[in-house]
Amino acid sequence: MNSFIYDIPTKVYFGENQLGHLGEELGRYGKKVLLTYGGGSIKKSGLYDKVVAEIKKAGLELFELSGIEPNPKVSSVRAGAELCKKEGIEVLLAVGGGSVIDCTKFIGAATFYDGDAWDILEEKAEITRCLPILDVLTLAATGSEMDSVGVISNSETKDKICQGSPLMQPKVSFLDPTVTYTVSPYQTACGAADMLSHVIEVYFNMNKDLYMLDTVMEGLMKTIIKYAPVAMAQPDNYEARANLMWVSSWAINGFVEGGKRQSWSCHPMEHELSAIYDITHGLGLAILTPKWLEYCLNETTASKYYQFGCSVFGLDASLEPMEVAKKSIALVEEFLFRTLGLKSRLSEIEIDDSNFEVMAAKAVRLGNLGNAFVPLDKNDVINIFKMCL
Amino acid sequence: MNSFIYDIPTKVYFGENQLGHLGEELGRYGKKVLLTYGGGSIKKSGLYDKVVAEIKKAGLELFELSGIEPNPKVSSVRAGAELCKKEGIEVLLAVGGGSVIDCTKFIGAATFYDGDAWDILEEKAEITRCLPILDVLTLAATGSEMDSVGVISNSETKDKICQGSPLMQPKVSFLDPTVTYTVSPYQTACGAADMLSHVIEVYFNMNKDLYMLDTVMEGLMKTIIKYAPVAMAQPDNYEARANLMWVSSWAINGFVEGGKRQSWSCHPMEHELSAIYDITHGLGLAILTPKWLEYCLNETTASKYYQFGCSVFGLDASLEPMEVAKKSIALVEEFLFRTLGLKSRLSEIEIDDSNFEVMAAKAVRLGNLGNAFVPLDKNDVINIFKMCL
Structure with a gap:
């Protein structure tokens, strides 16, 4: 039997009506928040409005990156990291399923790397730091909300690589089952x-x-x-x-x-x-x-x-x-x-x-x-x- | 179904030969370590020597409180808190079973309280701070190694009270099954x-x-x-x-x-x-x-x-x-x-x-x-x- 280290520090707000804690939790990590999401289903469902309202109520500054793909692409990681560097983002908030959270993890890591984000996936560059990541989960599937890995695809090379670091472990995840009704x-x-x-x-x-x-x-x-x-x-x-x-x-x-x-x-x-x-x-x-x-x-x-x-x-x-x-x-x-x-x-x-x-x-x-x-x-x-x- | 918050940040080194990480983990929290233990069975088993060697190897300053009882008494909490205040202890290391860890939790809390430690058990005083707690578990039973509560007895009043605070949650626990062979x-x-x-x-x-x-x-x-x-x-x-x-x-x-x-x-x-x-x-x-x-x-x-x-x-x-x-x-x-x-x-x-x-x-x-x-x-x-x- 092998030895192991157990270390899963993610805090989880589970259940309905927990979003009231979002502002306070984000605020622990920074003032400048990048909200990342996918194709806009969170706008249809009304979740987007709720999240934005909480961010504003907490007096935080909001930036956005939308359009993260299913099987998220390194191009989105690059775009996100560039935005984080340019705007001095302090904390990331992924609202979506595993694809959005995975992509956000690598945005967080690539923000502290000067070369191309794909290097991190290919292990040509080490993950040395990562922006703090919080998330509001919209799909029960990948488990990215409580683990330290992510999978990113590269459309040019047709590669899809899984990579991880404890630094990318979400700090706080909001799991509201009613969000998945749709x-x-x-x-x-x-x-x-x-x-x-x-x-x-x-x-x-x-x-x-x-x-x-x-x-x-x-x-x-x-x-x-x-x-x-x-x-x-x-x-x-x-x-x-x-x-x-x-x-x-x-x-x-x-x-x-x-x-x-x-x-x-x-x-x-x-x-x-x-x-x-x-x-x-x-x-x-x-x-x-x-x-x-x-x-x-x-x-x-x-x-x-x-x-x-x-x-x-x-x-x-x-x-x-x-x-x-x-x-x-x-x-x-x-x-x-x-x-x-x-x-x-x-x-x-x-x-x-x-x-x-x-x-x-x-x-x-x-x-x-x-x-x-x-x-x-x-x-x-x-x-x-x-x-x- | 009720909502809940999941928040269990304790890091666990599980298995044999993990004590090599003890010094580095203690060192994250402070230089002045108070080692707490019970009646001396850890001396017989050799665990005491191993723990002390790791503390010394890491260049930390060692203080000791022994004799913590099964069904630990508030008198031990008082003695521990006094020692912590006097010596400026920065981190606590409980080596024992649930009694030692429970007692150590309240030593950690009582160090930041000027009145009598029993007030904390009776909820006459709030737990506002706690020294960081690490432990080496010697008995599989109470689960104190990964929770935020403890039970303390008062010999004078014949009371035994359970009390808790997230601040008392151990930071790091060392769980070596071979330690429990005895x-x-x-x-x-x-x-x-x-x-x-x-x-x-x-x-x-x-x-x-x-x-x-x-x-x-x-x-x-x-x-x-x-x-x-x-x-x-x-x-x-x-x-x-x-x-x-x-x-x-x-x-x-x-x-x-x-x-x-x-x-x-x-x-x-x-x-x-x-x-x-x-x-x-x-x-x-x-x-x-x-x-x-x-x-x-x-x-x-x-x-x-x-x-x-x-x-x-x-x-x-x-x-x-x-x-x-x-x-x-x-x-x-x-x-x-x-x-x-x-x-x-x-x-x-x-x-x-x-x-x-x-x-x-x-x-x-x-x-x-x-x-x-x-x-x-x-x-x-x-x-x-x-x-x-």
Whole structure:
């Protein structure tokens, strides 16, 4: 069992009507606030007006950067960092989902770097400082609201890279489940698939680690499976939205990782898909996960699938591990493709095998897949991609 | 569902050989360190020497306060605060279990108060500042290493009061499971009973809250039940000690509470027992918990017992809720009294009914038991005490 350091200092205001604390929290960190957001859905929902009102009420100076893309681009990071340098921004407020928060993290870091922001993603430049980041979350999915990493895409190079630093950990996050009432059933499903994948990437691990963390992960997965369909059918079901929102943070904030030291598998593979085809991250993960589970199942790994099937799906513990394993993969597929109604094949979203070689090579390199649950080389990844066609 | 604020900034070094970080962490907060500990078991185990070596290596100035009691007394708080004022102590390092850490928290607070330390416990004085607290945990039980409260006894008044402030939250905790190898089977059992009670106090709650947190609590309880007997039988079983240690922190650091707003039940009752009879806290909780569960079971509350029985003990979900409820209480008793081997009756530890009236009145008042899972008045508490005789 490995040692580890637990350090998750993000403060979270969870629930309705907490925005009244926004001004005081921002004010702790500075007077000049850059508000970052996406395509404007927060204007339609009225959230923008509420946030701006709180900032003004607190007597803070407001600057704005809008138009941050899903699969956020390094061009937005560059634009934000330039604005921060020019205006002397002191604190960042991301209002949006994971894309907006991820982008804002790198804006915060790039503000203190004189070269090109992409250098930070490529590890050519170290993250030495970061502007303080606060956020108002609008989508339960990536967990960026409580972790220290982000994923940025480069349209020119078709690269999509995950990078992190404790300096980028949000100081304060506002999680109001009612804000996610307007999230469409499709985006709700993609968010659920993303969270489920975050847990699965850590849970499927042959390292000996704390059983206690396994039980927590089993609880998170059960919660996703229970409430994602409820939130899709009843978008304003507070209980469902609240459970999904808090799970999104805890699925990836580092707590469940404990001392495990293994590379994730599906995320690096999916990053290649969305880098080239700009698909929704959660959808890509949904397509990949069951096939990857199938590919990695063998006599050695079956015990983990057995634990998963019994604990998460309540499968009969008296069955053979291999039988439980196969049933549990089928149940994951049923959840993702029937219950959530996500597409199950790359061919259904117009992805063919033409880039598999390039994508597989990059996934193995950037994702360090030789250190994964079941170590994967380029050919393994190509095989998994093919299974998903 | 209530809103809540999540704010648990304690940094944790978990695992073996992490003490090398102690000097650097202490140094962030000050040069003059007061090391607090109990009766000297850390000298026997060699932990004292290791800690002192790290403090010296970091060039910090060392002061000491030893002899902090189990059920720590306000006299120790007074002595510690006086020393801090006199020597200009800048940072506190508690090396011990919950008693030492609890006491150290109030030393930290009382250092900034000119009156008598007991005023803070009695809420006659507010906690306005606190010296930074770090700790090296030696016993998995109270969770004081990651929460903001403590319990202090007053030998003159026979009061035992729980009080808290976010200012007292430890900055950094060192959790090395191997340090607990020397904890006796009996103390291991009492620690397990304490942790289990922490979870049960929150879990048995009729307020609507996050299902996700229920699943986490079920995981924590399953972990305690699985590993406490292993640690008793094999004191140097790392896996068992590690699981118990991390559960001790998460059972009571506030995470599982979410938006629940209910007074705890068994803890206020137990505090009266140990205030007068100075018994081990975990033992008192073990005796009280099953009888309290029995007393609170009714047609309205049975659903919670049913969830508990099915999820924690794997009882047959097709049975009637009341049947599952009764079986689950029997299983809690079996765990505490057979598996852990704790005494099950007050009469076995020489407590009779002579103080029940006084203790019950105090428990209701100090514990605000009218706001508990099942609201309890003085007569209810006397009834529960009698059931425990």
